[in-house]
Amino acid sequence: MELGRKHAEAAKGCAFNLEEGIELAVGRINGILREKEGVIVVLVAGGSASGKTTAVAKRLKEAFGQDATVMSMDNYYRGLHFMKEQEAKGIMFNFDQPEVINLDLLKEHLEALKSGKDIEIPQYSFVSGEVEGSMAMSPRRIVILEGLFALNNKLKETGDMKIFVDVDTHGRIIRRLLRDVSRTSWPPEKIIEYMLETVEPMYAKYIADTKANADLVIENRYNPLVEAQRSGFKDVYTKFRITEEEKQAIGERLRKLGATRLCHVAQFDRYYTRTGSAVMENDELIRIRDENGRLTFAYKGPMADFGGRYKFEIEMHDATVSSMLAVYDSEIFQVGKERTIYVLDGSIICIDENISKIERGTTHELGSFVKVKAAESESRKIASLIGIASEGTRKSYAEM
Numbered sequence: 001m002e003l004g005r006k007h008a009e010a011a012k013g014c015a016f017n018l019e020e021g022i023e024l025a026v027g028r029i030n031g032i033l034r035e036k037e038g039v040i041v042v043l044v045a046g047g048s049a050s051g052k053t054t055a056v057a058k059r060l061k062e063a064f065g066q067d068a069t070v071m072s073m074d075n076y077y078r079g080l081h082f083m084k085e086q087e088a089k090g091i092m093f094n095f096d097q098p099e100v101i102n103l104d105l106l107k108e109h110l111e112a113l114k115s116g117k118d119i120e121i122p123q124y125s126f127v128s129g130e131v132e133g134s135m136a137m138s139p140r141r142i143v144i145l146e147g148l149f150a151l152n153n154k155l156k157e158t159g160d161m162k163i164f165v166d167v168d169t170h171g172r173i174i175r176r177l178l179r180d181v182s183r184t185s186w187p188p189e190k191i192i193e194y195m196l197e198t199v200e201p202m203y204a205k206y207i208a209d210t211k212a213n214a215d216l217v218i219e220n221r222y223n224p225l226v227e228a229q230r231s232g233f234k235d236v237y238t239k240f241r242i243t244e245e246e247k248q249a250i251g252e253r254l255r256k257l258g259a260t261r262l263c264h265v266a267q268f269d270r271y272y273t274r275t276g277s278a279v280m281e282n283d284e285l286i287r288i289r290d291e292n293g294r295l296t297f298a299y300k301g302p303m304a305d306f307g308g309r310y311k312f313e314i315e316m317h318d319a320t321v322s323s324m325l326a327v328y329d330s331e332i333f334q335v336g337k338e339r340t341i342y343v344l345d346g347s348i349i350c351i352d353e354n355i356s357k358i359e360r361g362t363t364h365e366l367g368s369f370v371k372v373k374a375a376e377s378e379s380r381k382i383a384s385l386i387g388i389a390s391e392g393t394r395k396s397y398a399e400m
Contacts, residue, residue: 014217015166018055021218025056025163026063028216029142032160039114039139041158045150045210046165047203048096048195049176051220056165057146069140073147075122076102080129096202098149106145110158113139151210164214169200169327170277171222174299177312178230188314192297196323224282228301228310235300236308238379238392239352239369246388247353247368251340253386259344267291269335271398272328279328285309285396286328288321295321300396307376307394333398334358347382348373355397366400 016024025042032040042060046052053072061068078100083093093100102122109119120134149155151162167175173195180191211217242250255261268290273279279286283302288295297320298313316324337355341348350373355366370388372379379392393400 015219016217018051018218018220021163021216022056022059022063025060025161025216025218029060029064029161033141036160038116040142040160041110041114042142042144042161042163043150043155043159044144044146044163044165045148045152045207045214046220047167047172047207048148048199049172049179050165050167052146052150052165055220056163056218057144060142060144064142067140068142068144069137070144070146071121071137073101073106073145073150074126075124075131076106077124077131078102079124079131094198094202096148096199096206098152098206101147101149103149103152103154107155107158110143110145110155113137113143114158148207149210151213152206153210153213156210156213162213162215164211164217166211166217166219167222168274168277170274170279172203173200173327174224174312175222175227177299178227181312188312189316189320192314192316192324193320196320196327200327224284224301225304228284228299228304231299231301231310231312233311233313234304234306234308235311235373236306236375237371237373238376238383238394239371240383240388240392241390242368242370242388244368247351250351250370250386250388254342254344254349257344257385259342259349262341262343264338264340265291267335267337267339269333269398270331271333271335272325273330273332274328275330280332285398287398288316288324297321297324303394332359335397337397344382347378349382349386352397357397357400364400366397 029040029042044052044057057070061070077095083100086093109121112119116139118136118138121137122131123133123135124130125132151164156162176195176199177188177192180186181188270288272286272288285298285300287298287300289298295316295318296313297316298311301310303309335355335357337352340351343349350371351368352371353368355369357364357366370383370386372382374382376392383392
């Protein structure tokens with residue numbers, strides 16, 4: 001009992017990294033098991049993409065093996081039919097509000113399990129958007145409930161151990177973008193629009209304050225060195241500085257080599273960070289580009305071993321850009337340039353000219369470059385082929 005008390009005192013009111021938090025949670029749960037008979041309930045809450053399911057609930061289940069089971073709050077969604085009924089009454093709900101979860105039934109089921117009774121868990125389908133049948137569940141010594149609203153005031157008293165999994169806004173946005181692009185049929189623009197205009201406001205309104213109900217707060221920070229790989233796209237290039245004389249000759253050489261000229265565009269890039277975040281310290285890049293009036297958002301992870309960055313880029317509308325700038329609120333650089341794009345044997349070659357970088361109100365003229373999008377060895381072959389003698393660099397213009 002004394003050990004359990006020490007763990008509780010150590011955890012309450014503090015935030016711990018993932019490994020420390022899991023260790024403390026396991027210790028505290030063991031203490032509760034010694035103090036109490038019957039079923040104990042562990043509540044695991046947190047925002048979307050915080051890691052409450054895989055990083056915490058799953059690992060707690062693994063720590064206790066057959067003595068533990070995990071329940072997902074998602075199975076208690078009331079479904080699209082319910083939401084349409086409410087819409088007909090003039091009440092508009094989204095999937096990130098507690099009203100669309102049957103919290104009363106969930107509370108009843110948790111209390112039944114604690115009393116040693118079997119329950120029938122609804123089986124919610126994300127395909128149909130409705131409950132499709134149910135599944136019998138018998139009590140285990142430890143029942144772990146994970147979900148956005150697991151620490152809602154209606155449920156908190158059922159929890160013998162209450163955990164909140166925390167991650168900053170930048171981490172939630174990028175992690176969910178990288179996750180949902182691969183697992184849903186939604187276009188990336190729709191994902192980020194929903195994240196910014198619905199998920200984040202609902203987090204602030206319904207979830208953030210429930211952290212106060214937690215016995216333990218675990219910070220599951222976004223790790224760009226590892227997680228950026230989920231983008232699946234490697235942005236690999238080498239830039240070569242060129243003179244005005246070389247610029248004229250290179251265009252002619254490319255034409256003689258049979259390169260296809262795709263287009264000439266004006267690009268204006270703004271690079272951002274978020275106040276209080278570690279975006280810059282982590283060597284991440286957040287960019288919004290205006291290319292002849294077409295707006296795109298790009299996230300680039302830190303420089304990786306392959307000599308480039310993992311990159312995620314999507315087109316955005318003005319309203320979504322405005323929402324994004326409410327999150328990434330600190331502009332750090334501006335870069336403007338004119339770009340002519342060629343394709344030669346499958347490689348993208350860009351002639352960039354009139355490049356200027358604005359930093360803290362000061363304009364730096366960077367000159368002209370040829371940017372070859374290919375592995376370093378291939379880039380140098382192409383550079384030599386078109387008569388470039390300068391050494392290459394992998395820095396972005398924002399870093400020059």
